[in-house]
Amino acid sequence: MPTNTLTDHVCKSAKPSEKDRKMFDGHGLYLFVSAKGAKVWRMAYRVDGKPKTKSLGDYPLLSLAEARAKCAELVICTPSKGRARRSDTSLIHSRYKIPATPGKVSRTSGIMGHEQS
Structure with missing residues (x-):
């Protein structure tokens, strides 16, 4: 699985489209860009085989490096x-x-x- 595929420039320049989309970074971390323009860091994981999602924070307030650190912390703790x-x-x-x-x-x-x- 590729890791650290996103850059700060790509995150800043992500524009909303007609549909919601996910921009994956690796290890379950992705930037969710809604059709209305909101950018939220999310982490995908599984519990007992069922897919779950955890929101880590909004993009401008939570940088790419901080989102990666938070994701790594959650993976280690769980x-x-x-x-x-x-x-x-x-x-x-x-x-x-x-x-x-x-x-x-x-x-x-x-x-x-x-x-x-």
Whole structure:
């Protein structure tokens, strides 16, 4: 995914069009330009597979560098499920029904979430 594709000049010169549009910068950050001319920094992300959007602030008041910093801060503060599962073995065990003690796999629990027949 390309990152830091926007420049301050491009943001300043963005004009409203007939439809709302999104000018992407990377890592889910984009400048939303409404048909009425409002420019708002937004961040796209997912929670449980569902797309969500967070508004970070208006463009002239929040610069491109500040929006990138705020986006990076939100990404660091909100770990994804994948990162949590890889770092926490108890979550891995509960997710795939693997017993915590090695060598004790019962017929009902299975390995990696697959049932044994």
